[in-house]
Amino acid sequence: MSDSSDVLRASIGLAVSTVIFALRDAEGDTSGPAVGTDAPATVWLPLVRRIREPQCGRWALPGGMVELDESLEGAARRNLAETTQLEPAYLEQLYAFGDVDRSPDRRLVSIVYWALVRPDEAERLTLGENVQWFPADELPELAFDHNLIVDYALWRLRTKMEYSAIAHAFLGDEFTLAELRGVYEAVLQKPLDPANFRRQMESSGAIEPTGGVVTGGRHRPPKLYRYTGDVQLVDAGPLTPRISA
Amino acid sequence: MSDSSDVLRASIGLAVSTVIFALRDAEGDTSGPAVGTDAPATVWLPLVRRIREPQCGRWALPGGMVELDESLEGAARRNLAETTQLEPAYLEQLYAFGDVDRSPDRRLVSIVYWALVRPDEAERLTLGENVQWFPADELPELAFDHNLIVDYALWRLRTKMEYSAIAHAFLGDEFTLAELRGVYEAVLQKPLDPANFRRQMESSGAIEPTGGVVTGGRHRPPKLYRYTGDVQLVDAGPLTPRISA
DNA sequence: ACAAAAGTGTTGCTTTTACACCCATGC
């Protein structure tokens, strides 16, 4: 037993972690339509408090070790489900972090994923003493190199938002253009011209009208749209990221 | 001994591999100015033949196991130097491949890097029965999932060439605009308008004239340029890739 | 009627693209 433990310590541990993004209003409420209402939505992420050494007590990204019989993405999904009950609509590999001194205890390499969840999906997260939502750009000091990891994931989210069609991973199957624009504005942190935004989206071929409208607002009823799925070309390499809508 | 071997087999092996790109003319000659001459340059990469099971005899990417006391990038550089004598000007992480069945023997996760080398640097590769250059888009069937990996690396190279300043990693410190354009044409596999290319480069702020010219050609002597290094902003995230020119 | 957001039109500016043309050198 001590022998096998020594050998294990002499090998490199392989873990996965995931940066999960969701949009919530400034107060942190995901209930109701989180985007498109008055309060401007912002990017939040859930963190878990470490309950053992090292770095016990600090907030950290959800994650865990990779089992022998599961893929890297499979490990990410399993750990996500176990620690946060979340099953994200979008999940993509971010980067492998493996500096020698990034974990004080044993040598650890973490394959980090990043995920987007819809507001209704985000509701599944059972909050508690050790699980909380945090605004993405005002985080406390996290465990290990997790601050750097979140910064990088945020950069990737904002960069990719500008040239690909990942925004719909924050929304339901049907959405108005105002809601879609709200996603872009929340992530990019700047207002967008509604008229120009509409034309860009319509001419991109990424969305199509469903035929339905939303009544009930004290204004003209907006049309509903859905994603066509013709836009994978833009951001997919030979690895074909899975946008399992 | 058999005990520790069993425990090791029960853990996940961590390896690094690297896709190395260089430009060579159609016949595969890197001597002389590989770009800017008559023959259109194309993308080549060096492969090594596996000399042990599994997949013995097949061509594969250079790589090896990660040692306990070295970083991932350090492991990539060490393996590169050991198996190919190459010290690339540009080296960046590509992706972590970790499917359960990607290696028939033991469970193996490979952190793959991609690298760019200059023609003169590429000369250092000592060719032999088990080390050869191959044109990037007509490869034989490689070991493991290495065909998929090369395809992805090629896609990243071509994508990144369009919005960042990595082209100079294929060139020396000083270069003419025709040579630089030759790099773009070789990688993107399409001719570019010399006049417009010049203006785009000059207005980008990425290059500046050295003052020197190249005499000897049977035409007007072209000016020499160098990279300014002001363009890291474009492609760097919080991870600050090292373009150690 | 009025407020509010949906949706359309128009204009000016910047960027891209295509291609004509002049410049400097070796032979």
Added chain:
DNA sequence: GCATGGGTGTAAAAGCAACACTTTTGT
């Protein structure tokens, strides 16, 4: 001179950004 690539000019086309204006609902 003439061939060859280096380098400049220019104009049409396309894309982008700003903003005025019309439409349709709830109250």
